[in-house]
Amino acid sequence: MDDNGIGDSPEEPKKGKSKTPKKAKDSVLKQKSPAEFFAENKNIAGFDNPGKSLYTTVRELVENSLDSAESIKVLPSIEVTIEEITKMNFNTMIGLVDRERVDTALYDDFESAKAREKRLAKEARLQEIQAKNASLGKKGKEPSSNTKGPKGRGETSFFKVICKDNGRGMPHDDIPNMFGRVLSGTKYGLKQTRGKFGLGAKMALIWSKMSTGIPIEISSSLRGQSYTSFCRLDIDIHQNIPHIHLHEKREDKEKWHGAEIQVIIEGNWTTYRSKILHYMRQMAVITPYSEFLFKFISGTADKNMTIKFSRRTDVMPPVPLETKHHPSAVDLLLIKRLITETSKPNLLQFLQHEFVNISKSHAERLIGEMGPDFSSKMPVKSLTSQQIVRIHQLFRQAKFDDPSGDCLSPAGEYNLRLGIIKELQPEMVATYAGSPQVFEGHPLIVEAGVSLGGKDVKQGVNIFRFANRIPLLFEQGADVVTRTALKRINWNNYKINQVQDKIGVFVSIVSTKIPFKGTGKEYIGDDITEISTAVKTSIQQCCNQLKAKIMKKLQARERQDRKRNLTRYIPDAARAVYLVLEEMARDEEPKRRRYEGKDAELLQKVASEEITEMTLRDNLIQHVEKVDYEMGLEYATQNGASEEPREDIYLNSLENLQNFIDFHSPVFVFRLIP
């Protein structure tokens, strides 16, 4: 067996074992395996083109690593390396001799002399503009990739992607199926996880098979295991089974637990570099308890990069719990499956234990409602198809309490706020965690953050979307968060200027079922009222908090302006008043009006220069200070504060067994870890 696995013909599946039924000679009917289907329609899983495939591969591997570390409550430490492989190295890897081009015009990136001349002229013009901009201190646009050279697919090249984590690892015998059988995974239960379909890692493998033909390599070790599993495999697309090249146990010298996956694929770093970096950055925002080390290695030193996203907190959100189905969310097929799988002997226990929100007495009432053919003690496995339909109909019509959000693990306001502050350093930020909602029987929690100002934030609304703690970067326009933020929030109402202010909108949705459009997990549609309403409410709640702060700021500024204006007129006013008083004090006796009491005393003091222009000026300044202070106090009192403006702090409920306490305030969330 050679080392790279290419050209191996290991453990060929036995012929005639295919499940495809024999077909009549003239039949045109064909079957497709899931692997074949996804290989032919890889765009629906986010593998649209080489660049996007590189992005999706990184994403799938990182998300698996996070799921894995979080599942054993270990703070994730993840290393992602993308190594560019030149065509020559790639050919050497697979044992292909590099060949010089002979007929250059045969190639897609061939450039005629005329086209070359035109391109060079364009480049020269661009360079001139850039030099001009640079001399004026302006930041010019980066040249677009198509001005760099002749057109063509030449931009794409090969990459080794390695993702190493400190997670759970995988059982030795399960590895081939986990990576080499489409639609196999450990996350199918009713639980909030990033992975769901049992597809992502296999798609990376299918793409490597399609683009480079080099198998995937997996190293893994379970906690406390004395060896490391190593597996090199590819996939038999036609039969949807793993094609194992090497599967062995190796000595684990480091006592490491986790997984390291290596895949060699075609990709495009130039066009997807910023998306990949954005993804890593946003992942760091939503999982500040993780540590990521991202490396890009290439033959060109100035392209290389190492970015460390440090851990900002040691507290992870609690591990999401597996839950049972809600009666309103099951279909006939699912009820039948639950009946087949249940260990409960009778109908009463089946209803009571296999679903949420059905107590014993409730189950008895439901059975009574099903009719005389049903009884509590009847064996659940004896139910006929018609009887199951009756149960299904009743589940549809009866009312049940909503599922609770206890099984969910939202990012938490603390993490969200920490991430926003770390990432954007805004001038103001507000966060809000909504109460659990329900969509088709699945609990759902929406959390939001709205920030104003900050570094590297564009004017207008900047949207950051997360679902089950995955950043969503594509299909932004159609997403429920974008639509809600741009169309259903009247920013003016909150004293925020939608066009001029730098607004950051962060929305994180967690659920046991995120209704993504497509398997690519790129966006959540805008057609689910429960979700769009919850998103709108959460953003509005943040805006309300911001409005209070903005109003305070505006009022403070108004006060300052008023004070500044009054102070500006004091010297003129003091001089004018003093001149009048001086005139009055100097008037000759007969002409002089008689002044009495305080007036006479004042004029006397002016005449004796006990009161001068400066005295008036000082008194006016003191008066303005006094009025300003009184107005400030009055405002603070109106707003519920006695002396200094005060803000409420409250304690979170301790019921859900989290070993920390959050102090919430409009200006901060403070986490106390006992």
Ligand SMILES: Nc1ncnc2c1ncn2[C@@H]1O[C@H](COP(=O)(O)OP(=O)(O)OP(=O)(O)O)[C@@H](O)[C@H]1O
């Ligand atoms: N780094 C890892 N550590 C531990 N287990 C892993 C790792 N990567 C993959 N697995 C296992 O392999 C299974 C298949 O992974 P795959 O990415 O194909 O699907 P998924 O994560 O279950 O779902 P999705 O297609 O939605 O991402 C996972 O369910 C998990 O059990």
